[in-house]
Amino acid sequence: GQQVMQIPQYQHVQEGEDFTTYCNSSTTLSNIQWYKQRPGGHPVFLIQLVKSGEVKKQKRLTFQFGEAKKNSSLHITATQTTDVGTYFCAGPKGSGYALNFGKGTSLLVTP
Amino acid sequence: NAGVTQTPKFQVLKTGQSMTLQCAQDMNHNSMYWYRQDPGMGLRLIYYSASEGTTDKGEVPNGYNVSRLNKREFSLRLESAAPSQTSVYFCASSGTGVNQPQHFGDGTRLSIL
DSSP: OOOEEEEOSEEEEETTOOEEEEEEESSOOSOEEEEEEOTTSOOEEEEEEOSTTOEEEETTEEEEEOTTSSEEEEEESSOOGGGOEEEEEEEEETTTTEEEEOOOEEEEEEO | OOOEEEEOSEEEEOTTOOEEEEEEEOSOOSEEEEEEEETTTEEEEEEEESSTTOOEEOSOOTTEEEEEOSSSBEEEEESSOOGGGOEEEEEEEEOSSSSOOOEEOOOEEEEEO
16 A cells, blocks of 8 residues: 655754654655654644645744655754654545554654 | 543553453544554554444554444454554544544553563
8 A cells, every 4th residue: 555654763953953854655645744743642733735846834844745746844944842752744545534654753852 | 622532541451351442532523543653663553434334444453343333432442452462542533525634632552461
């Protein structure tokens, strides 16, 4: 079935540095979703991208969907300690009701 | 507004014991899901129910059964627990149609000795 691969697996940055995580699929995706999971918490939906080349911003977070709809990225500008957590991308599975989650990128921010 | 409620939050079982994890949502969502999360493995789908009355296998269904009791409730049963089923289990729900965002419960931390 469709798989989404995420890199890097871990990232450790100093507060104020930028951070980017990448998500890649071998097949074209109809859409991609991003989730954040704080340590000890549950995944929380951040955003959905649908259109080829789409770029969406949420404050310091910028999400992009590739032109071929096979890759996506999440960029955080000037990280803060509140950004700590694991970021997951997810693509549709089969009929589209279920999702295939990437393995996530765990971000650690040191003050 | 409670969202997705999972019970219990923590459980320790002995190998071979059975257990049912409960999940209920109050958002009038049609679709519900069960995932397990293990270190370095991300979220793996066990079973899902696209709508009341239907269930489908996910990526890792072996050793589990599910019941969509009604629109609100979706339970996960371990008939004979094994140490390999030690994990954090998340229930999620989503609204009508495909490609909907999923809303997760707080999880059940299950240890099998």
